Amino acid sequence: MKYAIVEVKGMQYRVQEGDKLTVPFLYEKKEGEEIILDKILFYREGEDVKIGQPYLNGIKIKAKVLEHYKLPKIIVFKFKRKKNYRRKYGHRQRVSKIEILEFLKE
Numbered sequence: 001m002k003y004a005i006v007e008v009k010g011m012q013y014r015v016q017e018g019d020k021l022t023v024p025f026l027y028e029k030k031e032g033e034e035i036i037l038d039k040i041l042f043y044r045e046g047e048d049v050k051i052g053q054p055y056l057n058g059i060k061i062k063a064k065v066l067e068h069y070k071l072p073k074i075i076v077f078k079f080k081r082k083k084n085y086r087r088k089y090g091h092r093q094r095v096s097k098i099e100i101l102e103f104l105k106e
Contacts (some may be wrong), residue, residue: 002017075090
């Protein structure tokens, strides 16, 4: 079984070939574009285990950006009792969906 732990925009994900992930919005990439993820923290293939300090050299992951979209709205409501203070804000986080294509070894 081959898998890796990769860092994307400061968040860590466990990935295998064929996985689809929702990651923070990738501003610089367009839908359908292929990307290379090079911040690999951990890699395992069968009994072969590699741990980066902090990142591994020689292993990269090729992925494809499937789509960009927004998550459902989150309501932020601030309230202070007896003071007639109420504030209501809404927020929709932008995210990207990517698919892991293959592991590249150099």
